[in-house]
Amino acid sequence: MRLAVEHAVIRLGGRTILDGVSLAVGPGEFVGLVGPNGAGKTTLLRLLAGLITPDAGRVTIDGRPLDGVTRDERARRLAAFFQNAGIGWPMRVREIVALGRLPHRRAFAAESTADHVAIARAMAVTEVAELAERIEPTLSSGERMRVLLARALCVEAEMLLADEPITALDPAHQLDAMALLRRVSHDGAGVIAVLHDLTLAARYCDRLVVLDRGRIVADGAPATALADDLLHAVFGVTAERGTHADGGAYVLPWARSQQASGKTRP
Amino acid sequence: MNAPLSPLVQRSHPGRWLVPSLALLVAILVIVSISSGYAAFDVPAAAADWLAGRNTLQALVFWELRLPRALLGALVGFSLGLTGAVMQGYLRNPLADPGILGISSAAALGAVIVFYSGMAGALSLALPLGGIAGAAGAALAINLLAMRGTGTLGLILAGVGLSSLAGALTALALNFAPNPYAALEIVFWLMGSLTDRSMDHVWLCLPLMVIGWLMMLSTSRALDALSLGEDTAASLGFDLVSVRLRIVTGAALTVGSGVAVSGAIGFVGLVVPHLVRPLVGARPSASLLPSGFAGAALVLIADIAVRLLPARPELKLGVVTALVGAPFLIGLLFHHRGRG
Numbered sequence: 001m002r003l004a005v006e007h008a009v010i011r012l013g014g015r016t017i018l019d020g021v022s023l024a025v026g027p028g029e030f031v032g033l034v035g036p037n038g039a040g041k042t043t044l045l046r047l048l049a050g051l052i053t054p055d056a057g058r059v060t061i062d063g064r065p066l067d068g069v070t071r072d073e074r075a076r077r078l079a080a081f082f083q084n085a086g087i088g089w090p091m092r093v094r095e096i097v098a099l100g101r102l103p104h105r106r107a108f109a110a111e112s113t114a115d116h117v118a119i120a121r122a123m124a125v126t127e128v129a130e131l132a133e134r135i136e137p138t139l140s141s142g143e144r145m146r147v148l149l150a151r152a153l154c155v156e157a158e159m160l161l162a163d164e165p166i167t168a169l170d171p172a173h174q175l176d177a178m179a180l181l182r183r184v185s186h187d188g189a190g191v192i193a194v195l196h197d198l199t200l201a202a203r204y205c206d207r208l209v210v211l212d213r214g215r216i217v218a219d220g221a222p223a224t225a226l227a228d229d230l231l232h233a234v235f236g237v238t239a240e241r242g243t244h245a246d247g248g249a250y251v252l253p254w255a256r257s258q259q260a261s262g263k264t265r266p
Numbered sequence: 267m268n269a270p271l272s273p274l275v276q277r278s279h280p281g282r283w284l285v286p287s288l289a290l291l292v293a294i295l296v297i298v299s300i301s302s303g304y305a306a307f308d309v310p311a312a313a314a315d316w317l318a319g320r321n322t323l324q325a326l327v328f329w330e331l332r333l334p335r336a337l338l339g340a341l342v343g344f345s346l347g348l349t350g351a352v353m354q355g356y357l358r359n360p361l362a363d364p365g366i367l368g369i370s371s372a373a374a375l376g377a378v379i380v381f382y383s384g385m386a387g388a389l390s391l392a393l394p395l396g397g398i399a400g401a402a403g404a405a406l407a408i409n410l411l412a413m414r415g416t417g418t419l420g421l422i423l424a425g426v427g428l429s430s431l432a433g434a435l436t437a438l439a440l441n442f443a444p445n446p447y448a449a450l451e452i453v454f455w456l457m458g459s460l461t462d463r464s465m466d467h468v469w470l471c472l473p474l475m476v477i478g479w480l481m482m483l484s485t486s487r488a489l490d491a492l493s494l495g496e497d498t499a500a501s502l503g504f505d506l507v508s509v510r511l512r513i514v515t516g517a518a519l520t521v522g523s524g525v526a527v528s529g530a531i532g533f534v535g536l537v538v539p540h541l542v543r544p545l546v547g548a549r550p551s552a553s554l555l556p557s558g559f560a561g562a563a564l565v566l567i568a569d570i571a572v573r574l575l576p577a578r579p580e581l582k583l584g585v586v587t588a589l590v591g592a593p594f595l596i597g598l599l600f601h602h603r604g605r606g
Binding site for chain 1: 355358484486487490491492493494495496497498500501502503504505547548549550
């Protein structure tokens with residue numbers, strides 16, 4: 001599946017949140033959406049998920065306008081991970097994960113074999129299988145995050161949109177989650193994730209899209225997208241770069257850059 | 267509730283037997299309700315008389331007094347329980363009740379206006395019709411207010427505002443009551459009761475309630491999805507505007523017609539979902555039907571109790587449910603205080 005936005009504009013209360021954004025993501029890609037706070041990352045993700053309609057421009061799935069796609073089809077093909085709303089009721093973990101199968105199930109129908117397999121697989125890859133019978137309030141924030149990620153994965157959609165999927169995780173689980181998202185994309189699904197950790201984003205994503213004040217200012221391989229002048233202009237930081245013994249390159253935000261251009265943020 | 271379920275309860279599937287057994291309980295309570303009253307009453311004989319079309323006193327009491335009272339108890343109770351469970355699930359708030367959107371207050375106001383205007387004397391169904399009109403007005407207002415934004419917080423605020431307004435106008439009507447007896451009659455009616463209702467009341471509210479039940483039950487999967495927030499629910503393919511319309515309209519139909527025929531019966535819709543959840547788990551859709559049947563059972567039990575209690579004049583049904591429900595609510599508040 002190819003998910004695209006074309007010249008999208010979103011205005012909210014007189015402010016332009018997205019200003020002529022164009023982006024296309026295909027199967028097998030792991031795209032990191034990065035940018036400073038308030039750059040419009042989450043808005044772009046919600047736009048891609050079909051939760052908001054643009055004031056100008058359009059969103060397409062395989063070239064078809066998203067508003068011409070039925071809700072059911074969209075729900076089966078596009079999975080979205082949001083964690084800001086939390087989990088409203090003290091449900092069991094397996095029940096929460098199983099919510100991801102709702103687009104595949106008819107009303108009042110029992111879970112099919114495909115549902116069982118998808119739920120079990122999603123719980124296995126996110127390592128929450130042993131939590132299956134636990135109740136939501138007893139989970140740590142990292143466990144809750146993995147449960148919600150399992151919920152999104154068990155839709156088995158062709159495109160996964162994730163809003164800050166690693167924010168509340170400890171370092172080990174951050175690495176696990178990034179490796180997991182990369183594996184999901186290499187298994188054939190497209191993944192678009194809003195990320196704040198530039199180091200992990202640069203290390204795991206195939207492609208980084210940098211948003212600043214509602215515009216895409218860079219879109220490309222991590223090494224080229226996160227050039228020094230862009231880090232300075234957009235994020236207001238300087239970075240250390242290096243190469244690990246295993247050959248992997250890393251970029252590490254190190255210090256606030258001097259306020260030469262006046263573009264740095266408070 | 268948050269109490270961990272015992273492994274036994276988790277493993278079994280209480281949904282399979284819970285709804286049928288609650289339905290059976292409601293059926294038994296309907297029969298008990300028919301047989302309880304101030305005069306000794308032979309239920310099988312009366313039912314046989316009525317079925318055979320014999321115009322005996324027993325058949326008359328059965329059809330005109332006992333049966334409507336029992337049926338209305340079940341219908342109103344089912345409506346309150348179901349609506350309470352739907353509202354709690356939809357608003358993601360364990361303290362939500364069927365009246366949270368202001369529908370009960372508006373229905374009461376509609377009935378009070380009918381009372382006050384003297385129309386109640388002209389037509390026996392004027393009172394419930396006034397209540398239904400009030401509920402319809404409330405549903406319209408809520409839907410119009412909610413159209414401006416999508417969040418459930420706005421919906422709750424609109425409901426609080428509407429409740430206060432309807433309450434103030436009800437007080438105004440009481441203030442202007444032509445004589446103390448009129449005011450007393452209104453106050454007693456507001457307390458909620460199933461005494462002296464007829465089959466006309468049943469036929470009036472039954473179709474409205476059934477439509478409302480179906481509208482609310484049709485949102486059960488969306489309620490499950492909404493437990494992860496509106497964005498996730500929308501991403502799972504649910505049309506949240508349609509869900510809101512069905513819930514507000516369904517609640518207005520069931521609660522509005524319930525208040526219209528019985529007055530305000532509080533706390534049932536708030537308490538019942540909490541009684542049911544330890545048996546079925548916290549998933550919102552799992553508690554809908556059990557809450558309906560448990561609500562019906564609770565109202566029938568309370569209505570049987572007011573007839574068995576020695577207090578004279580008979581206690582009002584709404585007073586009894588509030589007396590039992592309020593301590594439960596206080597306990598619930600303490601229970602939730604730690605969760606923030």
